[in-house]
Amino acid sequence: MNNGHIRSLAAAKFKTHHSLFVLKKPFFHESFNLCPIHPTTNHKIHNVNQPRPMSLHILGSPLFPHSFSHKNPTKKPHKNTVFCTHNSRTTQLLENLENNHKLTRPDYPDQFSCTPIHPVHTNAQTTDQDDEYDDLWLRMKDEARSDINHEPILENYYFSSILCHPVIESALAAHLSIKLGTLSLPSGTLYDLFVGVLTEDQELVAAVKHDLKAVKERDPACVSYVQCFLNFKGFLACQAHRIAHKLWSQDRKILAVIIQNRVSEVFALDIHPGAKIGYGILFDHATGLVIGETAVIGNNVSILHNVTLGGTGKMSGDRHPKIGDGVLIGAGTCVLGNVRIGDGAKIGAGSVVLRDVPPRTTAVGNPAKLIGGKENPIRLDKIPGLTMDHTLHINEWSDYVI
Numbered sequence: 353m354n355n356g357h358i359r360s361l362a363a364a365k366f367k368t369h370h371s372l373f374v375l376k377k378p379f380f381h382e383s384f385n386l387c388p389i390h391p392t393t394n395h396k397i398h399n400v401n402q403p404r405p406m407s408l409h410i411l412g413s414p415l416f417p418h419s420f421s422h423k424n425p426t427k428k429p430h431k432n433t434v435f436c437t438h439n440s441r442t443t444q445l446l447e448n449l450e451n452n453h454k455l456t457r458p459d460y461p462d463q464f465s466c467t468p469i470h471p472v473h474t475n476a477q478t479t480d481q482d483d484e485y486d487d488l489w490l491r492m493k494d495e496a497r498s499d500i501n502h503e504p505i506l507e508n509y510y511f512s513s514i515l516c517h518p519v520i521e522s523a524l525a526a527h528l529s530i531k532l533g534t535l536s537l538p539s540g541t542l543y544d545l546f547v548g549v550l551t552e553d554q555e556l557v558a559a560v561k562h563d564l565k566a567v568k569e570r571d572p573a574c575v576s577y578v579q580c581f582l583n584f585k586g587f588l589a590c591q592a593h594r595i596a597h598k599l600w601s602q603d604r605k606i607l608a609v610i611i612q613n614r615v616s617e618v619f620a621l622d623i624h625p626g627a628k629i630g631y632g633i634l635f636d637h638a639t640g641l642v643i644g645e646t647a648v649i650g651n652n653v654s655i656l657h658n659v660t661l662g663g664t665g666k667m668s669g670d671r672h673p674k675i676g677d678g679v680l681i682g683a684g685t686c687v688l689g690n691v692r693i694g695d696g697a698k699i700g701a702g703s704v705v706l707r708d709v710p711p712r713t714t715a716v717g718n719p720a721k722l723i724g725g726k727e728n729p730i731r732l733d734k735i736p737g738l739t740m741d742h743t744l745h746i747n748e749w750s751d752y753v754i
Contacts (some may be wrong), residue, residue: 353584353717357473360675363659365742375715379421379721382705383548390724391392393402393445393602396504397647404423406544408548408655424427424571431578435673439610442713443655453465463684465508466632467728472578479584479659480538488561488564488565488577489519489520491577492514492576492577493514494511494749495576495579495580496513496514497510497515497580499558499576507665512526512580513526513527513582514578514581514582520557520560520561521551521557522545522547524546524550524560524581525543525546525547525579525589526543527544527551527581527582527588528542528546528588528595529543529546530610531588531618531620532592532615533568534614534697537610537614540595545607546593547599549595549599550595555711556594556595556598558631559594559630559631560591560594561630561719562631562632562633563587563590563631563633563634563663564577564581564593565577565589565632565636566581566586566632566633566652566654567580567584567586567634568580569738570634570654570738570740571584571634571636580636580704581746585618585619585621585638585639586619586621586622586634586635586636586637586638586641586676587635589615589619589623589635589638589641590620590633590635591626592611592614592615592619592622593612593615593625593629594629596609596611596623596626597611597626597628597629599611599625600626604629605625607623607627611625611748612651614652616726618637619638619693620638620640621635621639621640621641621672622643622646623641623642623643623644624643624644624647626645626646627643627644627645627646627647627648627649627661628647628648628649629643629649630650630652630653630677631651631652632649632651632652632653633649633652633653633654633655634654634737635651635655635656635703636654636655636657637656637657637683638655638657639657639658640658640659641655641658641659641660642661643658643660643661643672644661644662644671645672646650646669646670646671646672646673646690647661647672647673647674647675648672648673648674648675649661649675650675650676650677650678650679650695651676652677652680652737653675653678653680653681653737653739654679654680654681654683654736654737654740655680656682656683656684656685656701657683657684658683658684658685659681659683659684659685659686659687660683660685660686660687661673661687662674662686662687662688663689664689665690666685667689667690670690671689672701673687673689673691673692673693673705674690674691674692674693675693675738676685676692676693676694676695676696676697676711677695677696678695678735678736678737678738679694679695679696679697679698679699679737679741680692680697680698680699680737680740680742681693681699682698682699682701682703682742682743683701683702684701684702685699685700685701685702685703685704685705686703686705687705688704688705688706691705691706691707691708691709692708692709693705693708693709694708694709694710694711694712694713695711695712696711696712696735696736696737697709697710697711697712697713697714697715697732697734698712698715698718698732698736698742699715699716699720700714700715700716700717700742701716701742702718703716703718703720704718704719704720705716705720706719707719707720709722710722710729711738712731712732712733713729713731713732714729714730714732714736724751
């Protein structure tokens with residue numbers, strides 16, 4: 353075989369190989385370092401300011417902007433031009449992307465599709481509460497920038513998880529889809545599902561923000577909102593449940609149960625999608641938490657790890673506990689059956705509750721008994737779900753010493 357044949361075969365192989373990347377839906381693959389490619393001319397668009405390409409495993413998000421603004425004002429890139437960036441300065445990226453609301457989703461776990469996804473709708477009418485929520489998202493972005501200053505190695509992670517998102521809905525959908533995605537249920541599919549639910553139900557989004565504030569205010573281990581959003585599995589599991597419950601209520605029960613299963617596998621807790629949960633919820637640590645199908649949890653409730661809100665095993669139908677507003681349930685507690693825990697009540701750690709607990713009282717033990725007695729229980733003057741006080745009045749009823 354002469355040199356001419358070899359060159360012809362090499363050219364044909366090169367053309368076949370690179371034709372994979374000139375598509376109507378361009379994408380990135382982690383094993384290739386690509387320059388931008390014009391979709392009609394197939395020519396590379398060179399940009400002297402373009403940083404080196406990055407690995408998508410480092411980027412770690414199904415969301416990435418549809419396109420970047422071009423540095424040359426005399427020549428605008430084609431609308432389908434794609435850029436792959438790595439190790440770039442966050443400030444420069446934000447200047448390019450702050451007003452870009454077109455996001456992308458992956459068709460496969462290791463590929464980025466540049467097809468626009470479900471748009472994020474916003475309501476033109478704003479209220480003081482809406483402004484407060486908007487301020488929360490802006491504050492989370494400021495916290496992300498501060499964390500980047502302390503740990504520059506996390507720049508791409510924070511950018512793809514927080515800074516490139518215009519609203520909290522898309523950021524939460526992206527983060528949950530990465531956590532819960534699998535090879536057979538890719539994160540891109542989950543993202544489309546999650547962002548659709550979140551953008552169509554603003555009450556759900558409001559509950560998410562109430563939960564963020566609850567964790568930040570009640571958990572001394574929570575140093576910032578962005579840390580809770582990214583790393584606290586109790587918070588993430590609660591938000592995944594909210595989406596699953598919305599699907600359950602829309603009679604999309606197969607999807608809801610699949611999400612429940614993935615949450616139990618990833619976060620090590622099990623919340624049935626039929627359970628109803630209010631806002632301002634703190635699932636502290638959350639490992640081992642079990643909540644049954646017909647359970648109801650009110651607002652501003654704090655629940656620690658290894659808590660079971662279950663049935664007795666003897667009944668069908670409405671068979672799980674009803675938890676009032678402002679309740680605190682200590683670690684390792686079991687509340688069994690269709691019993692009611694009154695507003696502002698407190699259940700001590702390790703208790704087994706089989707009967708109703710009156711509002712603003714404390715129940716401890718196995719089986720649980722009211723502090724002060726059934727006839728004249730001690731009434732709490734503060735809301736335990738907010739104060740997180742597990743030991744109030746212990747000296748009044750116990751002579752326990754070490």
